[in-house]
Amino acid sequence: MKRAIDVFISLTLITILLPLILVVAIVVRFALGAPVLFKQQRPGLYGKPFFLYKFRTMTNAVDSSGKLLSDEQRLTAFGMFLRKYSLDELPQLFNVLKGEMSLVGPRPLLMEYIPLYTDEQRLRHKVKPGITGWAQINGRNAISWEEKFNLDIWYVKNQRVSLDIKILALTIIKVLKREGIRSEDSVSMMKFTGKKEVL
16 A cells, blocks of 8 residues: 555655656756766665665865865755755655655665664654655654654654655655755754664
């Protein structure tokens, strides 16, 4: 049932939003340069790697030594606009259609975090990662890693279709209100460094 819903909704949204996706791609190309898509390997179901796609929101600006500048320095006003309205996430509808992601599930984090997880935290990989999830409607980047993992694990243990529908509906409200996009100290979530005790 969950997979059928994922395919139906993602295919419907891709069809309806295709003009918007193309417009965003063109503007990204001229405003931020190539490549238009940000591609990064992330852990999927059971930790199996896949390539996640997003529209890029940062420039490739570097300092005098050739090192990339900080996220704050590379994130443009246009890039922040894409993030505020989650337009940068649109290419992930194709990840859902391919079966690598679900519409709802724990957000796919970085591969480098996997060795840092506790046994409890690894439970988040027992379901497919999602475009949105229980943690996203309860704080997104504005909450701590501990809170985020607790919410992800609660979802894994309580997942059901009715909960997914609730999360999708609340996600639309969150996006329109532009809540929880930034953490307190950064334009993106602070890096996860591990947690020894079980949540």
